[in-house]
Amino acid sequence: MNRTKASSVIALSAVAVLGLSACGGGTTGNNNGDTGATGGAATAGGDLLYLTKRPAEHLDPQRMYIGRDIFTTGRTVYRSLFQFPAGEKDATKAQTPIPDIATEVPTSSDGKTWTVTLKEGVKWQDGKDVVCEDFKYGVSRAFAYDVLDGGPFQYPTQYLDIPKDKDGSPAYKGPYSKKGQALFDKAVTCKGNEITYKFNKPWGDFPLAVAGLRVFDPYREDQDKGAKNNFVIFSNGPYKLDGTWTKGKGGKFVRNDQYDPKTDEGTRQANPDTITFEEGVDESIITDRIVAGAGNDANAITDRVVRPPSYSKVEPLKDQTTLVDSPYVFYLVPNMSRVKDVNVRKALATATDNEGWVGALGGDKAAVAATSIINPSLPGFQENPIFSKIPAAGDPAAAKKILTDAGVKMPYPIKLTYQGGDPTLDKAMGVIKEGWDKAGFKTSLDPLTETYYDIVNKPNNDSDVFQGGWGSDYPSAATVIPLLFDSRQLSASQVGNNYGQYKNKAVDQAIDKAALITDPIKAGEAYSAIDKTISEDYGYIPNYIQRFYFIRGKNVTGYEQTEATSMFADLGTVGVK
Amino acid sequence: MSIQPPAEDLSTDVVATAAEEVGATKIEGRTPWQLVRMRLRRDKTTMFILVVVLFGLIMGITAPILSRLGVLDPFSGNRELIDVTGGGLPLGRFGGVSWAHPLGVVPGTGQDVLSRLVLGVTYSLGIAVSATLLAIGLGTFVGVVAGYSRGWLDFWLSRLIDLTLTFPQTLMLIALSPIVVRLLTDRFGVPEGDIANGMYVVGVLGLFGWPIFARVIRSQVLSIREREFIEAARSLGANNRRIYAKELLPNLWAPILIYSTLLMPQFISAEAALSYLGVGIKPPTPTLGNVLRDSIQYAESDFIFFFFPALFIAILVLSLNLLGDGLRDALDPKADR
Helix, strand or coil: CCCCCHHHHCCCCCCCCCCCCCCCCCCCCCCCCCCCCCCCCCCCCCEEEEECCCCCCCCCHHHCCCHHHHHHHHCCCCCCCEECCCCCCCHHHHCCCEECCECCCCCCCCCCEEEEEECCCCECCCCCECCHHHHHHHHHHHHCCCCCCCCCCHHHHHHECCCECCCCCECCCCCCCCCCHHHHHHHEEEECCEEEEEECCCCCCHHHHHHHCCCCCCCCHHHCCHHHHHHCCCCCCCEEEEEEEECCCEEEEEECCCCCHHHCCCCCCCCCCEEEEECCCCHHHHHHHHHHCCHHHHHEEECCCCCHHHHHHHCCCHHHEEEEEEEEEEEEEECCCCCCCHHHHHHHHHHCCHHHHHHHHCHHHCEEECCCCCCCCCCCCCCCCCHHHCCCCCCHHHHHHHHHHHCCCCCEEEEEEEECCCHHHHHHHHHHHHHHHHCCEEEEEEEECCCHHHHHCCCCCCCCEEEEEECCCCCCHHHCHHHHHCHHHCCCCCCCCCCCCCCCHHHHHHHHHHHCCCCHHHHHHHHHHHHHHHHHCCCCEEEEEEEEEEECCCCEECCCECHHHCCCECCCCCEEC | CCCCCCHHHHHHHHHHHHHHHCCCCCCCCCCHHHHHHHHHHHCHHHHHHHHHHHHHHHHHHHHHHHHHHCCCCCCCCCHHHEECCCCCEECCCCCCCCCCCCCCECCCCCCEHHHHHHHHHHHHHHHHHHHHHHHHHHHHHHHHHHHHHCHHHHHHHHHHHHHHHHCCHHHHHHHHHHHHHHHHHHHHCCCCCHHHHHHHHHHHHHHHHCHHHHHHHHHHHHHHCCCHHHHHHHHCCCCHHHHHHHHHHHHHHHHHHHHHHHHHHHHHHHHHHHHHCCCCCCCCCCCHHHHHHHHHCCCCCCHHHHHHHHHHHHHHHHHHHHHHHHHHHHHCCCCCC
């Protein structure tokens, strides 16, 4: 089914903020932290510094699948048909696409045919106009599995109306081999400055996907060098890359003189003169540097959370910190092919100590206990009736009773596999083990480092429970439940994102039905109903929603973290004093 | 001797022991071991260190029993002792030090630091002792065979020693860990988890720890084998095995003992360093390295939590090192220092 890279969807670790898929956010505005505190109105000028630990894997728009990169580039160098509005405090509006290069966000009567009109006067950094053919060429690259990887290619390849080969892959093989080009030319057509996409099934979320991902972005054919262009930025936005980008070090954005702000409303204020990205800096060092605020560090923002040991240092700088719920939910999945007894899974869920877990991660500034795999901020979210009944601290006594009643031999051995390497997460897993062992399990922890994705992706591995983390690709539960629990992605050689190998025909059918619902709220309710079915099987155990506790330099102004940018700092509004 | 005891101590001590054992004027032969014991007893520092090491050993042996009995509780969390709004730091001053938790509690979970450290001594000493036995065993074997056999065997064994010394063992340890541990569990049926991970560390530390020692033994054997009693044994028709076991080995106890006590602290620090790099026994099992690894990030915000694990490792390593030095002085007073 989808070809998302396992590494882009599993939690890298409890504190690796960006390990996940793309965007997400909310319509209900449940963030109880201080989202406000913008540091004053932003003005043009100055040098912004963006400190981060994790290097960008791709800067090629089609190949990007990491929320941070999608939004930092979307606000600076890459323009799309639609964008989420910058600095919009209302969560619903922040999640509603507004036109960017398009003249308006169109509607589609049947959800299958979408025609978008392009604005005049939008230029590439070399002065040429951004034309319909660039958009067409851009999305065609998603079909070139043999050349490019990493991006959310499943959306264009699944939806665009192109016949499938026998093996289920699209008959069009991308712009490099040009095999099946005629088929693609029928699905995406250009007429003057009008581009038309034809889908094989209704896709009401199309504008959300365009705004929330970069895979539908334009790309210049004459600039395309395939995989070699991974870190090449050919800009049509207010900035362009100065020199080259070095993976692990970063790069510098300077103003793009071909950019005309008149064609751009509501998404990019483009305040700083330059934006420097510095990669590979440890969290504790990022915090220390921003707290000290020496030189350019006073102009710094970051996507890395403040680590618990640094909380006391950050405490006095209240007007430089923000605390918001992230779109990322972390959960455990029982391996359905090994833990076959639903009572055992129920006992695991009942004995899971999410409160202790949150405590070990650093308390309420680091995470908040979750009761569903769907983030409550997604449209149409309904409370999960199964997991919200279990106390956050777990109930080992009740779990023991479930095991005893089920006649299971105790202690029941459980191998819990997770991605190790972070002492804080190790400690948190110790808490889970403690609760489970009290309930009559014998838990062995199995922290894996480099081999994690290889192991979890093999259907015949011998782990009983895995850890995962997920954030929606765009604000809809349609990018959560189907991607994680549709059994049709399972094959003999790999499990896709369905690590627990959850198989339920009723769920698969309900997923197909929900996909046809165009109203976002009604669709969300349908997915919550599916979530309930999965929960009755204890197909997963929700743990916590990660929180973003961010610090910024004292000179930073216009600072916003909204749903529009998955709660990362919005480069569309930020400025420097 | 390295550290001369004060004069008056010397007089009382020596006179007392001398009077008992030898008598004031009588000239009497003493066995080498008697001499060693006498020298050791005179060396106050080493005696003190010996007490510390013995205390550590007893601690390491009794800790699993105590934690089974519930006296030590290294795993249970105490959520009421940590501040969930302040990054999980312990409530109260000095990292949550109290009568119930004399060395404070672990941030985030509220586990008892003292219990974790004491059980950590068990694991770390266990690893260090096993790895030392392995390294010493291998080193002695290779050293004796190489030193005594001369010729091509000596040549190739010496090259083997050189080769092993050139291996970048820390890198290998990290890189091979997942593969070898998996091999141990899947192929050889070693129980997964602590046992397999522990075996891996012991194995690699031992397999890369022996060459220097083998060289020392070889050079000792080279000088011993020319001595008359070896020649006598050989001319009486003793076979090689007898010469190795009965003639050579008894004369090698001094270096073996010294090197054992010097290798052990090396392995304890190696275990700590490897835990920091994520190799070896995994948390929540508390080896000293694991406890230290967690505590390093709190070096600024919860200094006490960082201080005690570091102190434990420092004391253990230092005392074993000093014990080794003391033993060397006692066993081999001619060795230049």
